[in-house]
Amino acid sequence: MTVDPTLLDDLEWRGLIAHSTDREALRDALTQGSVRFYVGFDPTAPSLHMGNLVQILTARRLQQAGHTPFALVGGATGMIGDPRDSGERTLNSLDTVKEWVGRVRGQIEPYLDFEGANGATMVNNYDWTASLSTIDFLRDVGKHFPVNRMLARDVVKSRLEAGISYTEFSYILLQSMDFLELYRQYGVTLQFGGSDQWGNLTGGAELIRRAEAGKAHAFATPLITKSDGTKYGKTEGGALWLDPEMMSPYAFHQFWLNVEDAKVGELLRVFTFFSRAEIEELEAVTAAEPFRRAGQKALADAVTTLVHGEAETEHAKAAAAALFGTGDLAGLNAATLAAALREAGTIQAAPGTSYVDLLVETGLVKSKGDARRTIAEGGAYLNNERITDVDLVPDASHLVAGSWLVLRRGKRNFAGVEIG
């Protein structure tokens, strides 16, 4: 298997390597032959999100460069929970974790190639953890972990005041053991993950060194944040889910389209497979003519296509064009408008339902009080016209494209209502 010797340079250029073990040793390993590597995903929710996508796409980059992926779903680690600053997690039931394992697995598979010389392998750490005895675990794994070093980790330090259970404190042993297990079973010598995983990554590499006198590598991808340093995905619906049931392809596409100028280049490098030349061109165009948002459009189209496919991307684009285009909804043909609204989200309602109730029913606002407040603030629209009358009851004269009402809250939150 020949490998692409420029891989590491490309990863570095894309900003995908926030930390790594000995960089030169890593470079040597990645240029000498196909490296078996792994990246893990814990089933902590019914769907993966934007943060996980960074790992998935990075795995794909490595595979395309000739390396061999092992994608791990954390059936075991998901039962325990990685410690986080916000406090102790609530344990999920075995049934819940099992269900999420299945979903997460299905979300990873489309991005990797399971055929060929460097075909990917799916593993579940539940397989080698479930039957492990406590005594064996403590003797074989625990012995290699100095508690003083574990206490010095940032996450643990931050939790010492508020409290941390032994369960979460031990998480690093499980993840480290995974690396050791994959090293023994498959010869896996590289693990990567998000930068918040750095301690777990090096923990595994060190365990391999201590237990097997083996040489293993690790690197961490950066945390993707907004330019003010806060996390992405905290707007409106919460996280940026990959599951189309949890976040529509339209909403997903809209998210990328609305990314701030200052972040377009970084996101293009991390989330797309455009070449360096293509990305630099897009950055130049965005800098010169920011109002055209060429970078955002390319980003939104590329990522949505990766995650949801070409057809969904076209639907999302068409919907956006219809809703944001000229603003003249009456000028659209019925099929176009109906299709656009279905992307944005629609409900059915009976004739004579008040505008306030419609806002609530579409979910654009969370209560009638919120709806009235929004109208008072001038943030409520019907068919792209601002509504000022709190008591408005839409009638037949408001219908567009036959039986539709187009509700909007704020600048860009649309919902369709089909009257009938």
Add this chain to the structure above:
RNA sequence: GGCAGAUUGCCCGAGCGGCCAAUGGGAACGGACUGUAAAUCCGUCGGUGUAUGCCUUCGAAGGUUCGAAUCCUUCAUCUGCCA
């Protein structure tokens, strides 16, 4: 096992018997400006069609009181000290 302290709205954090739906900050949301950006400024930020109203909220359940987030009891969780 004993003693002490903590638990407030999305988050942080005041309040310590009535003036508390509960100060303040952040987040979020709406408006203005723009490009369906960023920054900035202004406004909103428990529910209820409009009532000096009513309902739900200050870890949970009871209780004291004309009246409790504020006092008492029990329970849960967390923290510290002592065994």
